[in-house]
Amino acid sequence: MDDFSFNAAYLVRLRDRDPSTLAHFCDFFYLPIRNRIRHKITRDRADDLTQEVFLAALGRIDAGEPQDPQKLPGYVFGICSNLIMQGWRHKPTDIPVDADLSILPDVKERADARLLRELDGRMVHRILEKLSARDRDAIHRVFFLQQDRKRAAREMKISPENLRLILCRALKRFRIEWDGLQ
Numbered sequence: 001m002d003d004f005s006f007n008a009a010y011l012v013r014l015r016d017r018d019p020s021t022l023a024h025f026c027d028f029f030y031l032p033i034r035n036r037i038r039h040k041i042t043r044d045r046a047d048d049l050t051q052e053v054f055l056a057a058l059g060r061i062d063a064g065e066p067q068d069p070q071k072l073p074g075y076v077f078g079i080c081s082n083l084i085m086q087g088w089r090h091k092p093t094d095i096p097v098d099a100d101l102s103i104l105p106d107v108k109e110r111a112d113a114r115l116l117r118e119l120d121g122r123m124v125h126r127i128l129e130k131l132s133a134r135d136r137d138a139i140h141r142v143f144f145l146q147q148d149r150k151r152a153a154r155e156m157k158i159s160p161e162n163l164r165l166i167l168c169r170a171l172k173r174f175r176i177e178w179d180g181l182q
Contacts, residue, residue, distance in 0.1 A: 004028060006072040014061050017122050019181075026054060029073075033080050040084050053080045127177040135170035138163060 013021035033053050037046045057076045060066075066075040128136050134156075141152040142163075153163040 006069045008069050011061055011069050011072070014058065017119055022119075029054070029057075029076055032077070036077065036080050037084060049083060053083055056083065123178070123181050127174055127181070130177060131170055131173060135166060135173065138166045139170055139174070142167060 010021060014025060030050070033050050034046065037049055037053075041049060053076070056079050060075075060079065066072060128139070131139070137156060138152065141147045141155070142149060147155075149163055150160055153160045156163065158166070
């Protein structure tokens with residue numbers, strides 16, 4: 001593990017989901033976490049648990065933990081140990097014989113997919129904040145509330161043609177911002 005000094009600014013960048021800081025965080029902790037996990041659980045579950053550790057750590061960082069940024073490595077490894085212990089307590093072999101497994105979903109959303117969805121949601125909110133109030137209102141009504149465009153135009157007190165132009169320009173601005181964040 002590299003010798004790296006964590007500080008409060010690093011935690012702030014993690015909370016803001018700065019791409020380079022997030023990449024460093026994942027690169028820094030990936031192998032040590034995998035090494036802790038690999039002898040404790042099966043290989044197929046190890047990938048999911050590794051992602052769960054990252055999600056849990058980022059969630060706790062968002063909540064303002066740890067208080068001392070220098071203790072971040074110990075904090076992340078503590079989360080890892082706790083999740084490993086939870087995994088041991090909830091082994092799949094502990095399922096009662098008469099349990100109805102048909103109620104379980106066929107496909108469990110992977111932890112990495114949840115992380116990506118969360119990151120995309122944060123990026124969308126950042127971009128929407130940069131748009132004008134009128135552009136945000138038009139996008140919100142048409143795409144999020146799925147209002148009929150005529151109704152949205154009437155409630156915004158503009159013509160349907162004007163709404164079409166506003167949406168076209170707003171989406172173009174949104175795409176430019178999105179591409180800039182990628």
